[in-house]
Amino acid sequence: MNKLLLAYLRNAVRAKFSRSQWFEPMVATLYVTPFCNLRCTYCEDFGAQRNDDYRGQALAGEKQKRVIEMLAQVSDVLYVTGGEPTMRADLTDLLRHARACGFGYLAMNTNAVTLRDHEGVLDELDMLVVSLDSLEHGRFDSVLAESPGTIRAVIDNVRWAARLQRDRGFTLSITSVVTPYRVDEARRVRDFCFEIGAQFAAQHLSIGRLPSVELDNDPEFHRFMEELLADKRRGLPISGSELYLRRTRTMEPYACTPTVAPHVDWKGRLAYPCRELPNHIQVDMLAAGSYAAAFAEAKRRYGPPPSDCSRCGERCYVELSMLVRKPTALAREALGYLRARAT
Ligand SMILES: C[S@@+](CC[C@H](N)C(=O)[O-])C[C@H]1O[C@@H](n2cnc3c(N)ncnc32)[C@H](O)[C@@H]1O
Ligand code: SF4
Ligand code: SF4
Numbered sequence: 428m429n430k431l432l433l434a435y436l437r438n439a440v441r442a443k444f445s446r447s448q449w450f451e452p453m454v455a456t457l458y459v460t461p462f463c464n465l466r467c468t469y470c471e472d473f474g475a476q477r478n479d480d481y482r483g484q485a486l487a488g489e490k491q492k493r494v495i496e497m498l499a500q501v502s503d504v505l506y507v508t509g510g511e512p513t514m515r516a517d518l519t520d521l522l523r524h525a526r527a528c529g530f531g532y533l534a535m536n537t538n539a540v541t542l543r544d545h546e547g548v549l550d551e552l553d554m555l556v557v558s559l560d561s562l563e564h565g566r567f568d569s570v571l572a573e574s575p576g577t578i579r580a581v582i583d584n585v586r587w588a589a590r591l592q593r594d595r596g597f598t599l600s601i602t603s604v605v606t607p608y609r610v611d612e613a614r615r616v617r618d619f620c621f622e623i624g625a626q627f628a629a630q631h632l633s634i635g636r637l638p639s640v641e642l643d644n645d646p647e648f649h650r651f652m653e654e655l656l657a658d659k660r661r662g663l664p665i666s667g668s669e670l671y672l673r674r675t676r677t678m679e680p681y682a683c684t685p686t687v688a689p690h691v692d693w694k695g696r697l698a699y700p701c702r703e704l705p706n707h708i709q710v711d712m713l714a715a716g717s718y719a720a721a722f723a724e725a726k727r728r729y730g731p732p733p734s735d736c737s738r739c740g741e742r743c744y745v746e747l748s749m750l751v752r753k754p755t756a757l758a759r760e761a762l763g764y765l766r767a768r769a770t
Contacts, residue, residue: 431503431531433692438687438751448731450684452718453747456500457495458692459521460485462514463754465538467566469604471634473510481510485693488517492524494695497718499528502689506743507535510693519547526551536602538566539584540577549588549595556600556628557585561612562619566604589623600626600666607632607641608652617655621663628666630656631675631740638678638701638740652676659763669763670756671746680737683746689718699725703739 434451442448461481466474486494498505505525512518525533534554542548544559551557560566562582589599590701601620603613612744613629620627630654632639642648656672659665665672674681676695685701692698698719708729715721748758 429503430501434502434687435751435757439581439754442684442752443754444733448684448686448734449496450687450751452501453687453690453751454504454506454743455498455692456506456508456743457689458509458690459491459507459512459518460510460514461693463509463538464540465511465566469606469634471635472632478489481693485515486695486713488520490519490520494691495521495525496528497712498691499530499690499723500599501718503529503531505530505533507533509536511538512539513537513541513545517674518545519551522548522551531542532577536750539581539588542584542588547592549597552597554598554600556602557581557588558604559585559601559616560603560606561609561717562615563612585625587623592624598626599624600628602628602630602666604630604632605642605648605651607639607645607648610645610647614651614654617658617665623730624664626664626666627655628742629672629675630742633740635738637745643678645740649676660765668746668756669740669749670749670753674702674739674745674749678737678740680735681737681749682734682752683732683736683744684751685732685736685744687751688724688743689722690743697721697725699729701739701741701744703741703744704733704736735747 431453434453438530441450461473461484462478463473463475475703489560491717507522529658532553533551534556535548535552536556536558539557548658557618585601592599601616603659617627632642635761652672654677655665656669659669659672690698690702691712697712699711701707708725709722710725712718715724
């Protein structure tokens with residue numbers, strides 16, 4: 428993880444002593460497929476109803492592996508997502524390749540519906556992130572809602588994965604999108620995480636790439652975020668830094684450093700300066716030949732990233748940007764982690 432540490436230190440020094448916006452990559456996110464087997468009502472990019480629109484777009488195995496190699500040149504950490512990653516038959520092979528390319532930390536986000544068909548991924552991952560918003564209603568998905576057996580299967584798969592953490596050497600994190608007036612459902616998922624020995628992460632609902640105003644106006648949401656902070660201080664497994672958890676509640680400005688979190692889609696296109704700005708551009712990494720060449724092309728076409736944007740609530744960008752700008756907060760997190768392990 429030397430590359431990550433060095434990039435962090437250089438970024439923190441740059442943030443402290445200069446006005447530069449050129450921050451080095453720390454965590455790369457790769458969308459391995461746009462296909463999905465669910466239809467979560469809030470998902471704006473993917474869902475089974477959109478699969479036909481994406482047909483034939485995802486890179487085949489060898490090209491996808493080449494993109495993984497390019498990302499390994501600049502980042503120690505790879506976060507695999509989609510669409511639904513388990514829709515790729517070669518998922519385990521891709522993760523194994525990522526490890527062979529030198530990634531020191533591999534994480535993957537899944538809805539876990541068919542997780543057991545890809546058991547091999549558990550041997551490759553450091554972190555398995557399963558999305559689960561409710562123990563009763565699935566994820567407002569019409570297919571799930573009509574077949575309660577599927578919801579039960581997801582929960583069974585989560586319990587199964589939780590039991591395998593120690594033997595297979597990964598950490599399970601459950602992430603819930605918190606939606607207005609349904610905060611109690613996220614509370615129940617949090618308690619379920621504590622019961623099965625998984626981490627719990629809360630995500631702020633986005634609408635049109637912006638944090639939901641209705642959720643911000645729900646006092647129960649604010650109470651819940653305070654509870655999570657208190658849980659974390661007590662050493663309970665709440666995912667996310669205190670800085671990030673507080674910001675998710677207050678939505679205070681934070682001056683994003685989007686280039687710390689490069690996002691690459693299923694066609695191998697780097698999003699610049701981030702995936703969330705409506706005017707972002709995309710550069711084909713395979714055509715460019717390397718991450719550095721794709722980044723240089725993006726810079727030339729778009730110019731520098733914004734210097735004071737706080738527009739979206741996307742955790743990958745928000746959390747890394749805040750920690751780059753506040754190294755003392757990272758040190759506090761590390762101490763809290765060590766204290767929790769010692770008790
Ligand atoms: C797009 S999904 C891809 C991975 C996988 N299909 C899954 O659902 O875990 C990645 C994450 O984005 C979250 N997400 C999707 N739409 C969202 C929205 N409108 N607001 C907040 N989070 C959202 C999902 O809940 C999931 O945790
Ligand atoms: S499972 Fe993930 S990708 Fe699929 S619709 Fe739901 S949030 Fe979107
Ligand atoms: S805050 Fe969001 S929209 Fe703004 S630069 Fe960062 S990632 Fe992009």
